[in-house]
Amino acid sequence: MITASICTIGDEILIGQIVDTNSSYISKALNSIGVKVRYMFSIGDDRNEIINNLSNCLKETDIVIVTGGLGPTKDDITKDALAALSGATGYYQSPQQLAIVKRILSARKIELLDVNLDQASVPDSCKVIPNELGTAPCMVFNFSEDKFGHKAVLYSLPGVPYEAERLLDAVVESIKQNFTLERICHRTILTFGIAESVLAKQIEAWEDALPKWLHLAYLPNATLGVRLRLSCFDSELPGRIESIDEQISKLKDILGDSIYGSDADSLQSILPHLLQGPPQASYQETLAVAESCTGGRLSELITSVAGCSAYYKGSITAYANEVKINVLGVDADIIKKHGAVSQQCAEAMAKATTLTMDSDYAIATTGIAGPGGGSKEKPVGTCWIAAAHRDRVTGEIEVISKQIFSMSSRSVNVQRFAANALNLLRLLIKRKLF
Amino acid sequence: MITASICTIGDEILIGQIVDTNSSYISKALNSIGVKVRYMFSIGDDRNEIINNLSNCLKETDIVIVTGGLGPTKDDITKDALAALSGATGYYQSPQQLAIVKRILSARKIELLDVNLDQASVPDSCKVIPNELGTAPCMVFNFSEDKFGHKAVLYSLPGVPYEAERLLDAVVESIKQNFTLERICHRTILTFGIAESVLAKQIEAWEDALPKWLHLAYLPNATLGVRLRLSCFDSELPGRIESIDEQISKLKDILGDSIYGSDADSLQSILPHLLQGPPQASYQETLAVAESCTGGRLSELITSVAGCSAYYKGSITAYANEVKINVLGVDADIIKKHGAVSQQCAEAMAKATTLTMDSDYAIATTGIAGPGGGSKEKPVGTCWIAAAHRDRVTGEIEVISKQIFSMSSRSVNVQRFAANALNLLRLLIKRKLF
Structure with a gap:
């Protein structure tokens, strides 16, 4: 079985300033094509450490993927270390990458400096996969059997996550061409x-x-x-x-x-199908959102799906109670009687949203994300979610609601509330449709 | 200088199923007490890999911190590997940890099985730091100079992030007792x-x-x-x-x-200071948001700060133009004449927000996050952002705006637009205040 190691370079990782998400993304991609990842490791911007550790990896695994350490500043030394490791005799400028560097800086209206031009310059021992999204290209170093006892390929990617992600498709293609991989099939049910x-x-x-x-x-x-x-x-x-x-x-x-x-579905990615169905479906429904404790997260999830403007009207984050009343249209008495964090308020928010935002469906959240706030009856982590459907003919509004409880950090609580709200909407739509 | 390596054990990390956040947290803690982290790495649940890699780390660094692989299931073999590595002659049961195991299972109403009792059992070559939040304790292995050429200590922590985090305080105390540490100071300017x-x-x-x-x-x-x-x-x-x-x-x-x-500031974490100042400041201002292309991200960032309800009123995500007009209050003619993605629309959105949401300050975004949409004049990645301030005495609204361009993925574009909008607000507030 073809094996790989993934190496992240950068002092900022070793001091805990940033969390390495590239390695996880890369290992997922390698696994999906049947490559076994044996090691993932992070080392600092130190020439000897880079050379020693990558040499070991090239001995032990067939593929080595390196991210980071390719920035334009003085502390980024990955390129020099790779030149030494691969026995480069000099550098050359990749014309494709140079054109991209010029285009990017010109679009951002940034002056072109020597350090930027250097970004397109690579050791003569490597081939280049151009990076359309950034200034540092992907470098591909092929090592023959003599050097490490077996054929090995090293790919060096920039550390910026979206640049590394975009380049990974080309890296995966290159791996498929360089190695004979076992066929692996993953199917995921959500x-x-x-x-x-x-x-x-x-x-x-x-x-x-x-x-x-x-x-x-x-x-x-x-x-x-x-x-x-x-x-x-x-x-x-x-x-x-x-x-x-x-x-x-x-x-x-x-x-x-x-x-x-x-597989790659998510509770938000299935919304086009649920709300608009296949082309020429008899239903073409719209959605709007009212958020309190989720603070924008629910709307962000929905709008993370490209093309959502076909069914998504928008949201009101009613953080202050006066916004719930004056902008969203919740009856002030409901909040007075039951409190903002209540089944009654969640349901009223969802109902009001279909009217204020003129949508067929609506979702609402109201709760206490923490760490502060809460009471004995409504502790931190309590959230009411509601989903509503408005019949445009009869004007009747149907609403369902549910209490969620989450005992994690503020940010995990918010994520969990938002996901549960999307799931409640899914169940309501399924009941209406099928 | 005292050095450390951090090792994460678990197949789930190597296949990219979970992102390792423990290592980042641990390295931050070690750095703050002047311990230099030289390596961070992840390996699978493989006995030989564990023993070989940890031996190397114990040779190269003074401190080794291991997380993961301590669960009750068969694939968790870290404890056995550590017993072999440290030359244990048998196992003993930690009475303190056993009491915790019994208490936790009883509270969760889970039947006490042999596998649970085994969790409190450790190699006789280690000392135990009890884990109050989970069943697996922290194990401390002290190695004398004979074994690895220098005094070394290995700490094994459970992989569950909040258990590892809680135990880390005791680990840090133990490190301070075991080693003479240099003082280190990091200062970050943003x-x-x-x-x-x-x-x-x-x-x-x-x-x-x-x-x-x-x-x-x-x-x-x-x-x-x-x-x-x-x-x-x-x-x-x-x-x-x-x-x-x-x-x-x-x-x-x-x-x-x-x-x-x-240091740990962010564009959203400084808002309490900018808007409300120190206690008894003469200004106590509020903020509201109107989003189009950022879809909720901006509001989410603002509400990620606990206590934001002191100054944050909420937001309107006006994804559909009719929401911009009917809910937010933007003049329909502006959109008709200049389009929704325009300086005029961004400024009108910010102004309208101060009135509709009754806030002192407002931020607005309108753009094309991609990947679809856009035109030659307004390509994907174009965004107009605006920040407004309403004088409550004169009723006058001051507004500033800026065009942003971002050529990344939809999600990174949105993040960049949102961050730039927060920065524009910051500059407006600074101009008003100082």
């Missing part, structure tokens, strides 16, 4: 609203009857729910894909509405 | 709105004149701007702290308003 242990019990018999070559993993996540990943090596063997499909079909029968999607 | 290369040029002379013992690092980030970190070892030497303060003071003179804060 569930929401059901605890991992409860889920495990529900699908116990199904899990026990899975064929030996099919591996099941539980991947719990606060915003995505519990994902069930089925992995199969040698997926090209006859009948395997059909067999996986059959298992998934059985799983769907067991779990029903707890399943909201598959 | 800038926004100035490109890294331009910044480097502006402070070149200042940087070149820095004393040798003071190390400068550039840490660029889409939402935090370019952070400048000054690091000083031996900060207890006479005059060093004063000298750092002096350098920072010079830096402030050079960069002026480009600096928005220091």
Whole structure:
């Protein structure tokens, strides 16, 4: 099996200033094409450390992916270390990257300095994959068997996450061309609203009857729910894909509405399908949002889906009670009688939203994200969520609501509230539609 | 200088299923007490890999901190590997941890099984720091000079982030008792709105004149701007702290308003100070937001600060033009004449927000986050941002605006637009106040 190591370079990681998210993203991509990641490690901007550690990795694994240390400033020395490691005799300027550097700086109206031009310059021992989103290109170093005892390839990517992510597609293509990979097939079924242990019990018999070559993993996540990943090596063997499909079909029968999607879906990415259906569907519904404790997170999730303007009207973050009353249109008496964090207020917010924002559906959240606030009756982590549908013919508004409780940090609580609100909307739409 | 390595154990990290946040947290804590982290790495649940890699770390660094692999399931083998590495002759049960295990399971109403009792059992070659929040304790292994050529200590922590975090205080205390530590001092100055290369040029002379013992690092980030970190070892030497303060003071003179804060500040965390000032300040101002392309991100950033309800009224995400007109109160003619993505619309949104939401200040964003949409005149990545201040006495509304251009992914574009909007607000407030 082809193996890889992932190395992050930068003092800022070793002092805990930034969390390394690149390695996780890269290892996920490598795993999906059947490459086994053996090591992930971070070292500082130190020439000897870089050379020694990368040499070891090139001995131990077939592929080494390096991120970081390619900035224009003096403390970034990855490129020089790689030149030494690969026995470069000099540098050359990549014309493609140079054109990109000039274009980017000109678009940002930044003066072109020598340090920027240097970004397009690379050791003569490497090939370049141009970086369309930034100034430092991806460098590809091929090592023959003589050097490390086996054929090895090192890819050096910039540390900026979105630049590294974009370049990774080309890196994956290059790996596929350089190595003969085993066929691996991953299929992921997404569930929401059901605890991992409860889920495990529900699908116990199904899990026990899975064929030996099919591996099941539980991947719990606060915003995505519990994902069930089925992995199969040698997926090209006859009948395997059909067999996986059959298992998934059985799983769907067991779990029903707890399943909201598959693979890369999310509770927000399925909204186009739920609200607008296939082209020429008889329903073309719209959505709006009212948020209190989630503070904008719910709207951000919905608008993270490109093209959402087809169904999304917008949101009101009614952080102050006066905004709930004066802008959103909640009856002041409801807040006075039941408090802002109440089932009544959540339902009133969802109902008012369909009218104020002129939408078919609406979701609302009101709760206490913490760390401060709360009371004995309504402790930190309490949240009421509501989903409403307005019938444009009768004017009738149907609303459902649910209490959520989350005992994590402010930011995790907000994420969990928002995800649960999207799930409540999904269940309401399914009930209306099907 | 005392050095450390941090090792995370678990297959789930190597397949990219979870992002390792423990290492970042631990390295921050170690740095703050003057321990230099040389390596951070992740390996799988493989006995030989664990033993080999930890042996290397114990040779190369004084302190090794291990997280993960201590769960009750079969694939968690860290404890056995540590027993072998440290030459344990058997296991013993920690009475303190056993009591905690019993208490936790009883509180969660979970039946006490043998696997749970095993959690309190540790190799006889280690000491235990009890884990109040979970079933697996922290294990401390002391190695004499004979074994790795120098005195070394290995701490094994559970992988659950809040358990590891809580135990870290005791680990830090233990490190202070075991080693004589140098004093280290980090100071970070935060800038926004100035490109890294331009910044480097502006402070070149200042940087070149820095004393040798003071190390400068550039840490660029889409939402935090370019952070400048000054690091000083031996900060207890006479005059060093004063000298750092002096350098920072010079830096402030050079960069002026480009600096928005220091250390752990962010553009949103400084809002309480900017809007409400110190207690009993003569100004107590409020803020509201209107978002189009940022879709809720700006409001989310503002509400990520606990206690923001003191100054934050809320937001309107006016995704649809009709919401801009009917809910937010933008003149329909402005959109008709100039389009929704225009300086005029951004300014009208900010102005309208101060009235609709009854706030002193307002920020607005309108743009094209991509990947679709846009035109030749207004390409994807174009955004107009505006900040407004309403004088409650005269009723006059002052507004400033700026065009931003970002050529990244949808999500990074949105982050950059939102950060720039917060920065524009900061500059407006500073102009009004000082």
